[in-house]
Amino acid sequence: xxxxxxxxxxxxxxxxxxxxxxxxxxxxxxxxxxxxxxxxxxxxxxxxxxxxxxxxxxxxxxxxxxxxxxxxxxxxxxxxxxxxxxxxxxxxxxxxxx
Numbered sequence: 001x002x003x004x005x006x007x008x009x010x011x012x013x014x015x016x017x018x019x020x021x022x023x024x025x026x027x028x029x030x031x032x033x034x035x036x037x038x039x040x041x042x043x044x045x046x047x048x049x050x051x052x053x054x055x056x057x058x059x060x061x062x063x064x065x066x067x068x069x070x071x072x073x074x075x076x077x078x079x080x081x082x083x084x085x086x087x088x089x090x091x092x093x094x095x096x097x098x
Contacts, residue, residue, distance in 0.1 A: 006055045010044060023050040025061065045098035049091035059087050 006027025015022065015032040021043035023029050029047040031040050053059035060067040064075055068087045078085060083092050 003057045004055055006051055012040075021047045023047045023054065025054060027051045027054060042095045042098045046091045046095040049094045050087070053087055053090075 004027075007024075009028040011028060011030050012033040013030045014034065015030060019032070020035055020039065021029060021031045029044065029051060031043050031047070033040075035043060050059060058069055066073045066075065066078070066085070066087070068085075073085070082088060
């Protein structure tokens with residue numbers, strides 16, 4: 001996958017129930033303002049990892065699949081945000097440093 005230029009924006013926006021934060025393919029990060037300041041910091045650190053993965057060309061996604069290091073993962077058979085997803089492992093590790 002190719003490296004991409006990404007946005008560095010972080011926007012606070014109410015997100016659907018069960019979603020604390022998300023990184024768009026553009027690199028923009030959305031964080032739910034209803035989280036505590038500590039939770040927001042942790043979520044931001046987690047999502048910054050995904051933003052860097054997108055910028056490095058390691059991570060990409062569409063409505064049906066997540067693409068990680070050249071492998072394709074079907075969204076129908078995976079759990080979004082699961083710690084077992086290979087792109088989530090470094091994100092969960094990095095959020096501990098928040």
